[in-house]
Amino acid sequence: MAAFGSLFMPEMAISWFDGSGWSESQVVSSDSIQLHPGAHVLHYSSTCFEGLKAFRHADGSIKIFRMDQNIARFAQSAELLALPSIDAEATTAMIIEIVARFADEVPAPPGSMYIRPTHFGTEPAIGKAAVPSLTSCQYVLLSPVGDYFAGGDKALRLLVDDQGMRCPPHMGMVKSGGNYAGALRPIMKARAEAQADQVLFCPGGDVQETGAANFLLIDGDEIITKALDESFLHGITRDSILTLARDRGMKISERALSIDELLERAAKPGCEAALSGTAAVLAPVGTLIYHGKEYPVGNGGVGATTVKLRQALNDIQWGKAEDKHGWLTSI
Template sequence: MAAFGTVFIPEMAISWFDGNSWSPAEIVSSESIQLHPGAHVLHYSSTCFEGLKAFRHEDGSVNIFRMDRNIERFSQSSELLALPEIDKDATGKMIIDIVSRFKDDVPEPPGSMYIRPTHFGTEPAIGKAASPSVTSCQYILLSPVGDYFAGGDTTLRLLLEEDGARCAAHMGMIKSGGNYASALRPIMKAKEEFNADQVLFCPNGDVQETGAANFLLIDGNEVITKALDESFLHGVTRDSILTLARDLGMDVQERQLTIDELLERAAKPGCEAALSGTAAVLTPVGTLIHNGKDYPVGNGGIGATTLKLRQALNDIQWGKAEDKHGWLTRI
């Protein structure tokens, strides 16, 4: 099977901002975009994106999960990057129209259609290092994806990094490619030196997030994760999991979590940790690496509560449980 996110639907929805208004959305080939070599995005990284999914239900309908929340974050990222303001209603229509056009290509569960809205500055002006792009482009790219866990569930090894951060603190809540790029070298180094799967960035001992996912600690009935601020990404999956945990009567704590508390709790039998994100929903963490030493989380295996929360979210996405929170947009 092809790697996640490497197969694309042959057409996409696209719209251009000319400095005054957005063009009517068009359906074009997803093979290429014509862009001036001096485009602002290529020199000053004026770009943001989103990641969400559409799911096929047993009745044949296709349902997009938390589209409104993703569009809100897309708009926020655009604003914080000083990109032209998007029309949220128009973006939503672009998403619905392109997914509807390729409705028959949405895989059966546990597969889904991954949706990637993207917005970037297009103005050809290499002298604007300190000024925003006046023009821009947004498009909606689709990628049918299979079961993220097709190879079987495994637990991750996370290196706790105290000296570095994933990105600049004021950029953390922006879903921008530069934030992912800045985390690549530390992740590659952690894989090479410690056989780690990811880096959990903990600047000055403050447990934040990994290079591409939010972090949750599950200790009995408690779910502990960093409180929202501008230093890290406000994950939609994170919010969904915390909402379902509250629905189950769990004690959800959004607060500061230090490395010391994390390691102390992780040593307890039954403790669990997980990463949340669109691709994997919840991925169990089995080992934390700190100062060259391995610390198992609980028994180092896959936690029952992690699986229960992931299944609860999957059941809503797949139409097997009631959508009590109005998260699905049926098309």
């Protein structure tokens, strides 16, 4: 099986903004984009994207999970980056059109079709470092993916970083490529020096998120996670997991969490931690590494509550449980 997200459908949906309006969406070859070397995105990173999935149900139908929320966040990212506003209705139609076109290629569970809407500034103007691009492009790319945990469900190791930050505080809620690029070097260093899988960014001791996922601490029947603000990504999987946890009577505490409290709670028997995101849904965390010392989370293994919450969300996505919250869109 190809590495997650490295296999693509041969065609994509695309639309261009010429400064006054969006063109009609077209289906084109996935390798057909041509850009002027002075394009705004190549010099000033005027780009945002989304990640969502389509799932095949047992009856053969195809459902997209929480598309409305992804499109709302896509529009928000474009606004915060001063990119031309997207047309939410047209973007929805683009996604549905291209997924329907490749419906037969949507894998059966535990696989899915990963959907990547992308928006970037195209204006050829290298003198516009402090001025937004007047023109842009939007496309929807598809990537069939298999089981994220095909190699086995293992508890991750996180390096707790109290000095650096994933991105500038006002950019955290923007799903932009630059945020991920900025986190790469610290992640690579953590892997090389501490054999960590990811970095948990905690500037000033404030527990925020990792380079590519939201962080949740699960202490008994309580989930503790940072309250939403502009400093970190407002994860749709995070919101979904918290909603399902509330449905099960768990207490949700969205508030500040210090490193000291994190380490104190993590030492308790039965405590769990997890990372939430579109790809893995909910990945268990077994070890925290802070100032050269390792701290196991609970028993250091895969937590039972983490697995149960992930399965509950998967069951809705795969059509094995009732969609009580109206999260699925039919194709």
